[in-house]
Amino acid sequence: MTALKNIAIFASGAGSNAQKIIDHFRRSEAITVKIILCNKPGAGVLDIAARENIPSVIIEKEAFFRSEEYVQLLQRNNIDLIVLAGFLWKVPSNLVAAFPDKIINIHPALLPKFGGKGMYGNFVHTAVIAAGETESGITIHFVNDHYDEGRIILQERCTIDANDTPDTLAQKIHALEHRFYPAIVERLLT
Ligand code: GAR
Numbered sequence: 664m665t666a667l668k669n670i671a672i673f674a675s676g677a678g679s680n681a682q683k684i685i686d687h688f689r690r691s692e693a694i695t696v697k698i699i700l701c702n703k704p705g706a707g708v709l710d711i712a713a714r715e716n717i718p719s720v721i722i723e724k725e726a727f728f729r730s731e732e733y734v735q736l737l738q739r740n741n742i743d744l745i746v747l748a749g750f751l752w753k754v755p756s757n758l759v760a761a762f763p764d765k766i767i768n769i770h771p772a773l774l775p776k777f778g779g780k781g782m783y784g785n786f787v788h789t790a791v792i793a794a795g796e797t798e799s800g801i802t803i804h805f806v807n808d809h810y811d812e813g814r815i816i817l818q819e820r821c822t823i824d825a826n827d828t829p830d831t832l833a834q835k836i837h838a839l840e841h842r843f844y845p846a847i848v849e850r851l852l853t
Pocket residue numbers: 674675676677678679680681748749750751769770771782783784787836837840
């Protein structure tokens with residue numbers, strides 16, 4: 664029997680992607696969501712963690728960016744893959760170095776367009792529509808030391824109609840994310 668693989672999810676918001684990943688592995692004997700880390704007290708993802716009986720940790724900013732505390736926490740938990748699911752802080756370089764090719768992110772646009780600092784959630788969809796784009800999509804990529812620049816694992820596209828708003832585009836993007844992110848996580852761990 665192969666060893667159980669452990670996922671850590673990092674999230675800042677509602678956590679719909681986290682929920683889909685939890686659902687996907689709920690009955691798995693090979694892969695488990697071991698811990699959820701969140702930088703935002705009160706975020707919806709913390710309610711999901713509580714309801715699902717998954718330990719959660721509120722990230723303390725100073726320790727995150729200036730110590731080894733979280734590297735050690737993740738190592739103690741034998742984490743095999745760190746999955747950013749709507750996580751809005753940059754991942755510090757000591758964490759990137761400790762988990763090479765073991766941190767992935769999902770971005771709600773077709774990188775390299777519409778990426779970088781400040782480009783998250785509805786800001787992205789607003790910018791995409793304002794630019795007159797006729798398509799958008801999702802990018803799943805490895806995390807390196809630069810925002811949204813790591814090696815791309817998967818991109819999936821959707822069309823933008825003339826009457827789409829940032830909210831309707833967000834719905835299309837979430838549908839793609841929910842469909843593809845759990846499967847990519849599984850592929851990377853098996
Ligand atoms: C997702 O659309 C994700 O792609 C985006 O935040 C949303 C989180 O939704 N991430 C970024 O914008 C990162 N730059 P969720 O909390 O419902 O999973």
